[in-house]
Amino acid sequence: MMLFNKKKKLVSQNTSGNVNGKTMSNFYLSRQNSWLLCLCQCLNIAVVALELSTWMLIIIALSLAWQALLLQQNRATANTSRGKHPGTVQSNLASKRHSHGPSKQLATNISPVVLGIFALLGCVAIALTAKQVGILLSMVHLLCFSYALKGFELRTRRDFYQLLLLGLFILASALIFRQDLVFSLIILSLLIINLTVLLQFFSSENAFATNLKVVVVLLGQSALLAVVLFLVFPRLSPFWQVPFAKSAKTGLSDTVKPGDIANLTRSTKLAFRADFGGQKIPNYAQLYWRAMVLENYDGRQWRRQNKVTQNKADGSGTKSLIFDASNTEVLPLTYQVFVEASFQKYLFALAPAVVTGNASGITAQTDYTIQSSTIISQAKSYRLTSYLTAPLALELSPQSRQINLSYPQGSNPRLEQLALQLQHNYVDVQARAQAVLTLINQQNYSYTLQPPLLVNNSLDQFFFDSQAGFCVHYASAFTFLMRASGIPARLVTGYLGGEYNGVTNEVNSAGKIVNKGHLSIYQYDAHAWSEIWVAGKGWLRIDPTGAVDPQRVNIGWSNQLLQEQAELNNTFFNLYRMKNIAWLNTLRLQFDALDYQWTRWVIGFTSQQQYDLLKHWFGKMVPWKLALIIAVTLVLSMLMLMLLLHWLNRPKVKKQAFAQWQIIYHKAIDRLAKQGMEKPLAMTVNDFAKKIRQQYPELALVFTQLSASYNRLCYQTLSISEQEKQTVTMQQQYHHFIQVLKNSDKKHL
Template identity: 55%
Template sequence: MLAIIALSFVWQALLLNKNATSHKLSSDKKNSQSKKKPDHHISPVFLGFFAIAGCLAITLSAQGLGVLLSMVHLLSFAYALKAFELKSRRDFYQLFLLGLFLVAAALIFKQDLSFALIAMVALVVNLAVLLQFFSRAQAVSNTLKTVLLLLGQSMFLAAVLFIVFPRLSPFWQVPQANSATTGLSDTVQPGDIAKLAQSSELAFRVNFSQGNIPTYSQLYWRAMVLEDYDGRAWSRTAPDPATVSHDNYQLEAINKRLFMPNTFKESEKLNYQIITEPSFQHWLFALAPATSKDNSLLLLPDYTIQSRKLLSQAKGYHLDSYLNSPLEVNIAQERKAQNLALPARSNPRLVQLAQQLAQQYPDSEQRAQAVLTQIREQQYFYTLEPPRLLNNSLDQFFFDTKAGFCEHYASAFTFIMRASGVPARLVTGYLGGEYNNLSSDGTTNRSNEAQGAQQGHLSIYQSDAHAWSEIWVEGKGWLRVDPTAAVDPMRVNSGFSTQLQQQQLALNNNLLSFNHLKKFAWLNELRLRFDALDYQWTRWVLGYSNDKQRDLLQQLLGKFQAWKVALIIIGAMAISIALVFGVMFLINHQKKQKRALSPWLVLYQKALLILANNGLEKPVNVTPQNFLLIIKIKYPELSLAFARVNASFTRLNYQELTREEQKKEFKKLQQHYKNFIKATKKI
């Protein structure tokens, strides 16, 4: 579709160029009226064929795109083709309205600050084109100033309506877009996360209350637990609906399910807000174990959290986490069996190693430590470009290539622990995050630094995607074991190591990615400042929900009453109207003042004053030309000097001149005025 639209725009440009050339040639030839005027309009038959072909292409791809995207594609195609048949004002108005509608439709899919600014620019351009259509003699710069002024005047009313106008439910349901899912998948095989780690797209942001941000090595953002292994990939087990929290759940019941008695204190609670980007998936992110009073969330038995609705737009939610609390100290036998299951004849060399470790290390934790020691001491490598494995063989990775990313090491470790008799499972999510301590105005927050609080937010990107393992130990529950810490400790303790960052730069061709921008200090600071602005935009504008509106109106108005809201809206409209008229009055006043105080008018008035002092005052009803005749009769020696002053003044005051022409003509006027003064002294 982009290629077709681009072709249409190029086609239109060529037609406009041909029309302009033919018009110039016909104006140069005075005797060409008898010739037929060239017509460069597209044949309706050819244009119709082109339109039908494009609609057919959209129809064929509709099943994969979905209804909503297909309709937007159709509108975009119609917008490109409509410009070929602008024969009347009606056609122009249709094109203009269609352009505005497309700008609004684009905001269905993306609403972050950068895209909102792009949409605003598109709105300004459309309004400027409309205004220029009605005032073609006006300069384009003046047209843009007028549009920006009109939008600025309307911002006050728009802001008031956004804050107080009731946020009604939609009168119709917008079809769901079949947009491509982003981020983690519910199945993982060696190499998947390494590909995702090359992306610099934002996944979610986190704001901790009172700035209590845990250390980097504690920031394991849990997304999915993968307990099924088929010999090639790990996948999720569908949760039992009976164990899923419902709308009427109680927080005490969740605490009883998640935590053992007396294992946590209220002071250990970590409260934070997560704002996740649209992923068109259901799973969310948390520092396990976590609880929430948000009824739009599902808390699953494996300590993961899901959204009840597909994440088609940014979503904010609050969580309470207890990082020191154990996970599921007691589990059923079927859960143990599920996390010990392995496919038959899968990775025999790893099975043999696991059996040897089971004999040497009867203790589960010592057995896990032995595997980590082997990874740490032998020649294993952590890389974003692991060698290709035959049938995703963990045997080949662990004993032959010895090079992989986090999912390679977590998969092999989990397999070994299961084969040795220890329940184990794979967990995927994100690790760490980029700390941004800039406030919305671009200044660094210094408050509470003395108490160790960090005032800022974390930005977690797709490049922070990670996989780790969990083993179940009697009396301790599920324990997190990250094999990545054995092969690349810097990845777990502080983020990507220098070697991995260099690989990311080499593999990521996007020059605007944050890894490339980090190389330049001033560009990185600009990126962080815009990230802070975008975070505040997401938090306060996109996250302005019905609950936030209700709380804000209760603070402002006390008890909510419809007449109070109506009164605010009427008052805002009155202020906006007054603002419009006030600005118009100021502009007109400035124009009059500017014209009255123009330097050439001052000189002309001085010349008239000199003549008046010499007994020759210009009557109001006498034109400048007739006044010259009067001067010529009474003071013929002044007539030529004043005529030159009058000619320069007339040109400056009544003709449209460029700035350069004005400067030159005003210099002439000054010289003529000096000559006029000299002539008056001779009388």
């Protein structure tokens, strides 16, 4: 594997020798580079550690620890060999074998057959778990597993290159799962470290910091070309799709049972952002971000309909799906949504909404939800126009009525009995719904993130016994009661509210009040509510959560819920603590604003934005203009590279290293110069000592002794021990000289 070279200047190379008629190729790697390479492996694996299974992390950790142990053993062996017979030819040869020997020496600790069997067993384990974790994560597992094992067969320069390339592939794979600003900066830092290790292999005579500086400068020089290509190179659709990753899915699910969303609210991960472009942002109670409509209930959980009619969201002809276009009282609200990678298809909208602008790959559903035609594997942006006061589905088809009235008979008998009483007492549909909300509000119900467990997710047990739950508990029980009492009802999941980050109520040049900022919606904003269908009004949103915890619906999380979340997370950087520390919360909001700009202009930079930007800068875009821009950029990049190489290859003035006795003597000369006794450059040490004896008799003896010691150390052949002893003597003479010089000054005073 990795061997050490103790020389100050190391030239890594492949050499060839002939042993018993067989040609062997040796690969040399310094001890410093070996440890740097091992460190790179650990850091590269760390960025994808959250995506790996526990058993795979254990295997990788053991492999890296084993490699580190072999490195340490190799160092100890080299030290032992050098210490057995110091000074002999045999000991020097042994030392060289351990210091410069081929990397195969470590590889003999692991038989290739054993390593092959272990690799085969690992691949079999990955294949067996592929169905559970998904194709994408299986590929990441295989990549990391190969990366960990490759270190055991680092015998040639080619192996070294392959190991570094595997590390770069892992860094690129990590960006599939996260692309936010912090993570991108971490990946960039690791890329710099990996490239520095590669440069250190070829320029080991330089310090690591020097090579690090060279890599940073080179990347900075290439940044101009990268930015121009990012802006002008055509943004083509990918030729392949990212494979589905089951365990990578985040956010809501298309199957929901009581307690699911309560678990999701423990996460502080960003779900999406919304920018209203300076328009007045709706009140918190209107920010119901619709994701999925769940209409099938089997007595334990809610499911989405298998087939939902889809309409292409191309911005044309979709208003008829929502409302009568002649209704001028409905005011439009246009906004941009930037959704994070969730590895699911659902998107978010304030229903009813129409997708505007370039909406390729987005479809509108008849249940007023928005979906992507492909899995959302990276940040995605889209533009919507919502009509918040427009009715939803004034007409209800017989099929939809049947679906939204069905429920498993006998699954919750006490709720069914209550539903019959409500149907008898309240003929009016909305009055019946209000009666349930009043009941919840007046009884001893509580809203909590830690509801008690229910037997088979029984709604009867929740509504009549525990009376403690989260939004899904109340929405599920309410929807069940509505259906059982003869009212079409369904469950809707999505997000409620959002955290505003920006300047509120700023007056622009036209004297109009605008909001400069965006909304950040996190996973803890996940919510569930109900919808009932009323003749002449369509689907009406009813949120039972407002009956038990009005603050959650009107202004956001209560202090009690924030404290519960802090207890469940049990981390320092949680929502409750950060919002209660003013300076930390301000810092968090500022960084969120910076991350939003990164998402908006880099991650969410679409082909339409690219075309609009280039048209604004250069007018109508034609192929020759793009070619000219790229050519100019290449020329400028080459010029910068040439200037950089010229600067790196400039002659450097080497500083001469002085021995300790030289430093002592020159310090004495400097002290005499301050007293007006300056030594001419052409004068020898002995002549200057003679001059001091003639002019300053009180310094004659001590300075003559100091000069004699200096001459002896400079010109006589002394052993190391003699040099050290003479240097100590010269140091004592210098102190005596300083004392005599001070006494001489006092006499003259």
